[in-house]
Amino acid sequence: MVKEILYQLAVPVFSELLKDENFEKQVLLRFEQKLNTVWEFSLNLEETLKKLVIFLKGIKEQNNLKALQEIISIHIQRNANIFIFLNELDLFSEAIIEFVFSNYSREKVNKILPAVFYLKRLIEELIYEPVEKEPREIINAELLTNSREVIQESLKEIYRWLEPQFVALVVPNSLGVFKVIAGVGEKIEEFARLSLRKTPYSFAGRLPIPTCYREEKIRILPFKDPGILGPFVEIWNKCGIESAVLYPVIFSSYKIGVLVITFPTSLKFPEDFYYRAAKFAENLAKKIIAAYKKNKETEFYCLLKSVQEKSHERYDGKGYPHGLKGEEIPFLARICSVADSLEAITSDRIYRKGRDFSFALEEIRRNSKTQFDPEVVAVLKSGVEKELAEIKEQTLKEIGAI
Known part of the structure; x- marks a missing residue:
């Protein structure tokens, strides 16, 4: 019932606004400027804008809640990363609000502004609606043997832009033992000696990296917390790690591993850091999958x-x-x-x-x-x-x- 009400409050307003070509053009321009500010390295900027245009066209042409739900589902599948999609939605909402205040009368602003929040809330409701997960194809460590060069180059790019202590891709092998496939930065050799066992008998099964992989959710560790790390805190001490961000490396129907980004000091991560790291994790997944598909023909x-x-x-x-x-x-x-x-x-x-x-x-x-x-x-x-x-x-x- 909530979704139906939000739909009635938001979508007709936007369908009307999107008939004005100047509105769409100017909002997209502002959105692009915001992306450039937050996302300095501009990975796939053109692709992001193209997908948003398709999304807007879908809103303009749809005529019921189910149709909108399908549009959002398709858009999420293309992005393959809800975190990124929601960040882009926030930036897009800001762009609309700025444009509306600059170009419309007070009366029209009062009508449009609530619709912006209703649409955002509606999209979030549709995103988090429980759905049955499609099984993912697991790309384990053995299948990445011939892709290490591609992975290493991608990790160098991440290292250059985020300037962490080190970055690593950790992937389970066919026996469920987590291995460092590639990495760049200080102390990476020591970290690469790890084996994080995926086993119900061990505390290691509840450690951040296996949990991130299993639940497919970002793990933010802003400081060294023994309560979370357990015996693994000894590894952090040896490697000089004080904080870390872990991202599941997944895309579409493929599941690969965990991108580990570490720092030698406790940090309060800036908001744009998560957005950058999420984009890099997605980009890394795309490159790995492309190399994997190519290697399948070797x-x-x-x-x-x-x-x-x-x-x-x-x-x-x-x-x-x-x-x-x-x-x-x-x-x-x-x-x-x-x-x-x-x-x-x-x-x-x-x-x-x-x-x-x-x-x-x-x-x-x-x-x-x-x-x-x-x-x-x-x-x-x-x-x-x-x-x-x-x-x-x-x-x-x-x-x-x-």
């Missing part, structure tokens, strides 16, 4: 695809598509078969929760010599047991530290 990915097709095959020869047996199956395919099964058993599905590694190991061991190569199973069992022992040891230390 010889390595073609080989991997071929191997995967020969894997989804069974060690005992009772598989498909060719009924290959034992060493007739390429070695890499035998490894992929075990790895795929481990991932499938431990990952959450719509119809069930993922099982723990102990259960997965037992299932794979039970099918050794039939579905899986026993040598590969033995190596996996040894490696995962060692990993679990390290996690257990680390957890006990963390419990003692809390």
Whole structure:
């Protein structure tokens, strides 16, 4: 009901205003000037303005609340970052208010001004309306092997503009262990030695970086807070970090990792900092996805695809598509078969929760010599047991530290 009332109060006023070409032109000009002030480096400025023109055209031409909701949904998908969209909405609202006060009579201002706030509130209501999340394609650390140069160059650009202590891209691998893929700045080598485990047994699962990744929300850490950082505060001490901003690196249907921006002093971050960092996170995601798609066509990915097709095959020869047996199956395919099964058993599905590694190991061991190569199973069992022992040891230390 609230949305319907806001719609009736705001949209007819704007539909009428947008018939005046001078209004749209002048407001867009003011909006561009504001973007240039807040956003000095002007990344994709032309694209932002183009998307806003489409948005305004949609408001002008729509004729019901559902149509407006679809317009906003499409606009959000194009932006792929609600934080950025809301910042742009604030700047756009300011541009309208300034133009209205400069060009219209007091009577018209009194009519238009409330409509500005009603439209802004309506858009926020529509943005935050609960919707079922589309599953994202996870681009894990292994898939970024051939994209590190692109990532490093993008991080250098962020470092140059924001002047932090260091910036890093942290991405989980296929086992859920967070790794620094690339980074620029002081102490980055020390930070790169980290492994932030994504595990329910460890305090690390509640640390800021995994939380930012899991919840896909910005984390602002203006000072070193042991209550939030827990045992991780020791890492901050070693790296000389006092404050940080973490951004989820996501775009459209892809989920990549976390952009970590750190500083050697406690900071009260200026408002435009978040806007800049959000834009950089989005831009970084776009470049990574473009490189990822390009790399999918390379010889390595073609080989991997071929191997995967020969894997989804069974060690005992009772598989498909060719009924290959034992060493007739390429070695890499035998490894992929075990790895795929481990991932499938431990990952959450719509119809069930993922099982723990102990259960997965037992299932794979039970099918050794039939579905899986026993040598590969033995190596996996040894490696995962060692990993679990390290996690257990680390957890006990963390419990003692809390």
